[in-house]
Amino acid sequence: MTKLISSKIGDEWIADLSKIKQLKAYANGSNNKDFHARWQAAKTTNKRKLAELVKEECGVDFPLDSMFDVQVKRIHEYKRQLLNVLHIIHLYNRIRRGDTADWTNRCVLIGGKAAPGYFMAKRTIKLINNVAEIINSDPEVGNKLKLAFLPNYRVSSMELIAPATDLSEQISTAGKEASGTGNMKFMMNGALTIGTYDGANIEMLDAVGVDNFFLFGLKVDEVEQMKTHYDPQSMIAADEDLKAVFHLLESGHFNIEEPGIFNQIIAAMKDPHDPWMTVADFRSYIEAQQHAASAYRDRQHWTRMSITNTACSGFFSTDRTMQDYNNDIWKLNPMDLG
Numbered sequence: 001m002t003k004l005i006s007s008k009i010g011d012e013w014i015a016d017l018s019k020i021k022q023l024k025a026y027a028n029g030s031n032n033k034d035f036h037a038r039w040q041a042a043k044t045t046n047k048r049k050l051a052e053l054v055k056e057e058c059g060v061d062f063p064l065d066s067m068f069d070v071q072v073k074r075i076h077e078y079k080r081q082l083l084n085v086l087h088i089i090h091l092y093n094r095i096r097r098g099d100t101a102d103w104t105n106r107c108v109l110i111g112g113k114a115a116p117g118y119f120m121a122k123r124t125i126k127l128i129n130n131v132a133e134i135i136n137s138d139p140e141v142g143n144k145l146k147l148a149f150l151p152n153y154r155v156s157s158m159e160l161i162a163p164a165t166d167l168s169e170q171i172s173t174a175g176k177e178a179s180g181t182g183n184m185k186f187m188m189n190g191a192l193t194i195g196t197y198d199g200a201n202i203e204m205l206d207a208v209g210v211d212n213f214f215l216f217g218l219k220v221d222e223v224e225q226m227k228t229h230y231d232p233q234s235m236i237a238a239d240e241d242l243k244a245v246f247h248l249l250e251s252g253h254f255n256i257e258e259p260g261i262f263n264q265i266i267a268a269m270k271d272p273h274d275p276w277m278t279v280a281d282f283r284s285y286i287e288a289q290q291h292a293a294s295a296y297r298d299r300q301h302w303t304r305m306s307i308t309n310t311a312c313s314g315f316f317s318t319d320r321t322m323q324d325y326n327n328d329i330w331k332l333n334p335m336d337l338g
Helices: 002-009 017-026 033-058 081-096 119-136 155-164 182-188 200-208 220-226 232-238 240-250 263-270 279-297 299-311 318-330
Strands: 067-072 106-111 145-150 167-170 192-195
Touching (some): 002 033, 017 299, 017 318, 033 145, 033 155, 033 299, 067 279, 081 106, 081 119, 081 145, 081 240, 081 279, 106 155, 155 182, 167 182, 182 200, 182 299, 192 200, 192 279, 232 240, 232 263, 240 263, 240 279, 279 299
Parallel strands (some): 067 106, 067 167, 106 145, 167 192
16 A cells, blocks of 8 residues: 555655645545555455454454454543444344345454453453354354454554555544554554544544544533433343343343353443443444444445545644644754755
């Protein structure tokens, strides 16, 4: 993709990332069909490399024509890998009941490490793997849905993950994410983001516009307001999709031979004092995911959004950040290194 970008705007953007904004001129597919085709081909090549890694380390086949939906970050309750899992179970349940009209095949990759003594994080990893085992072995599911948990998530694996990602999951509870940088790496590599109005997501949304970002969920003030009357059990009872997801979890569908192993996770999500409000954001998240799936089926439209994300990523350069620090705080004169 670096070579492809440089073939259109030169290579000065590599040292001066602000110049990558020139790429936006090529986002319009009607005038740049060849460039869009080459962009898609580069993405497919990168997806093939990631699929090989997933096969080698997880034993799961990721079909290249599927949406690659990725969440890789520290395993923590505020990062809400559990919300991602609820959506995956929802998709699985849709397949089971034959609700697959206008379906978008999806490969979900989750990766990250947990602190050694963090029980809920460790148990979340266990749940992800159990759900993956059921989904990936169900012949009715086939290539419609795949799930893998990448062990030993590390920098070298991120070098393959970021360029291959179609949809980047940045779904922390609003108000809990000070700022991340992983979301920026995905954006620069042409991934679209599904995320809450929180942390660096806000700046990314401002940079690309709401039409190129899948926004969902409560905002910080809404989270604070809901704390006094949060009732997740009523929300579950009122939402048939969410009720079905919890039925599968509570019936032991994913832990037949390990009864009760996920009771603490289920109880935490149903607790009215749950600070992460996972249940509260479920419906908005599902709707945003449906929007993303629909957009992905329109390859020209998705490619335009992908190019736009890359073109708008220059703002997040560390060089720009350091220059701002210098202008506002240090006020140093540049040195002549010649």
